[in-house]
Amino acid sequence: MPRYLVHFAQFHEDFRLAELEALAQLENIPLKYEPDAYSNDNPFLLVELPSNEDARRLVQRAILVKEICEYWGSGDSYDSLFAHLKTTPERWDDFKTCSFKFLVKAFGGTRTIKEQIKIINTFSFLAFEGPIDLKNPDEVFIVYEDYGNDPILQKALTNPNEIHFGRLIAYSNRDVVQTYNLKKREYLGNTSMDAELSLVMANQALARPGTITYDPFVGTGSFLLTCAHFGAFTMGSDIDGRQIRGARGETDGIKTNIKQYGLDKLILDTLVFDISRNPWRQNNSGGTSTRGGPWFDAIVTDPPYGVRAGAKRLGRKTGLNPELSFVEVEGTVNHLRSDYYPPTVPYEMSEVLTDLLEFAARHLVVGGRLVYWLPTVVDEYSSDDVPLHPCLELKANSEQNFGSWSRRLITMEKSRDWENLTGATIAAAQVSDETAKSTPPVQLGHYNFREKYFSKFDSNSGSSTPNEAVIPAEPTS
């Protein structure tokens, strides 16, 4: 099979391979590579793909890839690269007469324009006769110099450790990050997720035309936008209607962003409710039901962790007191007042996760994906901290590190019908059913994350904690 060189962005490294794998699955392309050939320290990966067309499709949505090339060869010096290239001279023939240009890209090093031209001239043995066209060439050839990722070593290097050469097949979709840049977005909250990661999440979720993506903690709607960008219909809900509407009246809220990006044909609805008490009709297939199948093809979300980030659910600390619904306040029965807001209690992180996984297991179609953020304390993290569910298979776990804490993007795929499960199987899982709720689960690394965070790592600035949002006490819808 033909070989291609994937050139990744050297950024969000831990997410790159997961994204590439997700896109291969989405496009149904057999992607092959040596697992050892990939390293977070290096932006290059040699892969095997059936065709140029597949290579183009593989990266057309990619955010963390820069471009993909038809691979022509490598070497630890220019001489060894040239020797490698000269083993396949028949390859050159197809490009004898087309217009072309060369690019020199140095990873971990720099080359002046003058040096670049010098390098390009050493490729004259390829004997391309076509015109050089810097603006609109038929073909682009790229020389990749790799000086390695060690800043101390790099300085000493005058020559790259390795050089790769290839013919450009396609640029990725990385430019779209600018389109969704938060700086240009009209409605923002302090929980809005940056554009790049929001787009990566849409890729992890396989968001695509003809499917429905749902965000149960929708906030200001970052993922509604990026998933709809890739053609998916999207919906979201939040316990706090002000997040959805914004505070500035008519020209605020998620609807403003929907207009700004022209996504009103795809973003279907936003609703206000507590996801732990949600009104979605469970719509399982099988049985005698005439209604077939769960609603959602993907769930993409950044759950609230910690009270200050708005993690709460309906309830009352001192125990529910239903009578309080009916007392008269200013002449009206309490719960019928237009500004009635039910009491809430803190929503512990382990409960948030239990509910989220169980919700996904019930409401995703088989093959549908759950993509969500999980904060962890770096020193205490072990892979057991990632909650499991018998219906959900872990597909990817990518870390974004902030020093003492991290957040991890978890991707799970529903592998079996929820209805086919027996109670016993569910109870056996780490997190899932009522039993797990009443008896506290194993002390996961994320359990009481916030308390740990504040007791151990409080930097007295209080900034840059996970999804920090200061929500005033009494939201209204």
Next chain:
Amino acid sequence: MRLLTHNMLQCHVKSCNDPALNFPLQFQEVELEQIEAEENEALLLNLVGKIDWPALVQTTSELGITGLPPTKPDVVKNDPALMKRLHEILLETNVAQGKMVCRGCGHSYPIKDGIPNMLLAEHEI
């Protein structure tokens, strides 16, 4: 809120669990609005398999919307006029203002600027 979404929701007041009554919620005092939606045949066919047809028929007739056969046709695919009507009804017909009232417990869920508030009161959880 689009009529598709309405078909996906039921009353979720804790004690309100008679499936004959807690779904579909009844629209009252509604203001309707058409908002264009992307046409996608595969999705629409998929949704036809998932939605509760009788509930959709009941709801549309309560709203005075016509054009749906009372029972779900076996094959929708070969009926372009019906497909078009379904698209308009499910994906493009929005409730901008109004409320959804439960036929079981009477809970009234308000809809403001297209956004339903489905929070429950303390005695309902």
